[in-house]
Amino acid sequence: MTVQDRARARCHWLPEPDRKGPLYKALVDQLAGDIADGSLKPGDRLPPQRLLADALQVTVGTVTRAYREAERRGLVEARIGSGTRVRAQQAPASGFRHLSAADQNSIDLSLSTPIETPLRQQQLSALMERLASNSDVVLTALNYQPEQGNAAQRASLARWLSAQGLPMAADELVLTDGGQHADFLALQVLVRPGEAVASDALTYPGMIAAARQLGLKHLAVPMDAQGMRPDALDRLCQQQRIRLLYLMPEHNNPTGAQMSQARREAIVAVARRHDLLLLEDGVQYVAPEHRGQAFYQLAPERSLYIFSVSKILAGGLRFGALRAPASLMTQLGAGLRAQCWATASLPGAIACEWFESGMADSLIAWQWQELAARQQLMLECLQGYELNYHPCGLHAWLLLPDPWRAVDFVQQAAESGVTLIGAEPFCVGSQPAPQAVRICITPPPTRELLQLALQRLKTLLNEGPPMKALLV
Ligand SMILES: Cc1ncc(COP(=O)(O)O)c(C=O)c1O
Missing domain, CATH: 1.10.10.10 (Winged helix-like DNA-binding domain superfamily/Winged helix DNA-binding domain)
Known part of the structure; x- marks a missing residue:
């Protein structure tokens, strides 16, 4: 031969x-x-x-x-x-996947969504009926709003967030169409094309997509178990001029890493030394008892904070907010006005009524309970495998045992009827992807379906990759 x-x-x-x-x-x-x-x-x-x-x-x-x-x-x-x-062709720009890409016949563990319950639908129907007969709400919905968003809604949201241990005032908020919009707005207004932003080396794909769309340089900061390393950030700042640092200190999406107080303070010291803006993304919402100090509390002069109802009430509402220092408010308002004049008031009216009525609190409490049960199920099913997760996390990060590769695991999972995302879409720049996958435990409508999906994953893990995935 x-x-x-x-x-x-x-x-x-x-x-x-x-x-x-x-x-x-x-x-x-x-x-x-x-x-x-x-x-x-x-x-x-x-x-x-x-x-x-x-x-x-x-x-x-x-x-x-x-x-x-x-x-x-x-x-x-x-x-x-x-x-x-x-390359995955449905995600040509960045791996920021369109919803319709999920196979309808597969059990979806790829999307980070609130957990389905009839309670959610019932509450929304009741709220909308109540709002339909409130003439103030109806009149407001017919009118243009100020660029920062409806004032009463900003006050209502500020009250609810303050009660949750995130103290803020109405005039510190700009209302947005969800968290992704707030991310995009902050980057568009505060960073010029060609300037650099930095984030954890593994980060939320929507941030990667936004930076790319806006022509920003996106730099990866090496991570450890607590997320980005201050020493590595400091070194990067000595080599490159970085304008803004994107942070998920409570619960990194995808790794689940959470920063200690000391780590937050060390990051703030670097940010002050190199004059960085800090953009904290709090969309992966964490209960107050599991939360550390927000960056805007540690460094109010340079920090922005993003909130969204997408993970606790409903992603479809498209309601979120950006909290910013007073010095940036005019710029952000002008940016939002240039994009869409102002956000529509109806989603905010619904979200604020949800909060004001106390229904949101009961729904969120239900979700924490259900989440705990699902995490327990996951631990039992995937016992012996390396999983990182946060008590309030809608997802877990599974480090694959050797010789599995994430692309092969995602493909084999798809063949066995489970949709997952591997590490690739979360990688900033051309960083090598770790052999890990993100498992969202919230999309299956029932625990039984989640268990079935997890059992299929366990079978794959136990059996190891098929020979065809090992051949090169
Ligand atoms: C960290 C992070 N930021 C922002 C978003 C987008 O939030 P929204 O659906 O409110 O636009 C997500 C959604 O998964 C997220 O995980």
């Missing part, structure tokens, strides 16, 4: 490029065709470059050039340690 025969036998993707024009281009064209017709699927690994070069009897340089061009065209993704793989 010749070297070429041996290489051909080991190549699971064996193109037959047209050799008339530049060979590397023909290879990329064939790759694009094979992805388009489904012969290559998202996550499939391309053969190592030397192996393909031997199989096609071309130079390694030709294959390297083809892989590089394919990466530039967004067809594949190269990661240190996991080779070159076909």
Whole structure:
């Protein structure tokens, strides 16, 4: 058997490029065709470059050039340690996935949502009936609002958040269409295209997408068990001018890391030394007894805080807020006005009535209880495997045992009817992705369905990856 025969036998993707024009281009064209017709699927690994070069009897340089061009065209993704793989096409920009991408027949453990309960629907119906006969609410809904948002709603939200241990005043708030809008608004108004922002190396994909859309440089700060490391941040700040630091100190999405008080103070010291703005994202809402001090309490002069009802009441309401220092309010108001004039008042009217009536508190209390039961189920099911999670976390972070790779695990899970997200979409820049997956335990409508999904994952973990995932 010749070297070429041996290489051909080991190549699971064996193109037959047209050799008339530049060979590397023909290879990329064939790759694009094979992805388009489904012969290559998202996550499939391309053969190592030397192996393909031997199989096609071309130079390694030709294959390297083809892989590089394919990466530039967004067809594949190269990661240190996991080779070159076909990119998920539903997420061309950043892995910030569209909802419809979830397979309807699969049990979804990929989306971070509140837990389904008839109580939620009943409360919303009752609230809307009550609001429909309130002439103030109806009149307000017909009128334009100030750019910061309806004043009575800002006061109501500030009252509720203050009672939850997040003291704030109405005029410190800008109302937004949810947390993602607040993220985007803050970045758009406070950071100019080409300037740099930094975050945990693993962070919320919506932040990655927003920074990319706005043409910002997004730098990754190395993490440990508490999230970003102050020493690494300090070093990065000495090398690059960073304008804004994005933080999730209570509950990093996806890793579940929570910062101690000492860690928060160390980050503030670095921020003051290098004059960074701090944007704390509190959308993954945590109960007061599990929460540390917010950054805006530690460094009020430079910190913004994001709140949203999406994880506690309803993602569909699209209601959130950005709390900011007085010095930034005019700029943020002008930015919001340029985007949409002001947010509509009806979602806020519903959310505030939910809070004012006390119904929100009972619903949130129910969710914490149900979440605890689901976390217990997860611990029992995945006993012996390495899981990071927060008591108020809607998701857990599963570190895969060797030799599993996250892309293969996500694919095998999909084949067994469970939708998951691996580490890739959370990686900032070209950081290598850890072999880990995020498991959202809230989307299944019942505990039984969650258990079924977890059992399928356990079977995969126990059995290890199939041979075809190990072959390269
Ligand atoms: C950390 C974080 N920020 C923001 C959002 C988006 O929030 P919203 O649905 O309110 O736009 C999410 C949603 O998962 C999130 O996890």
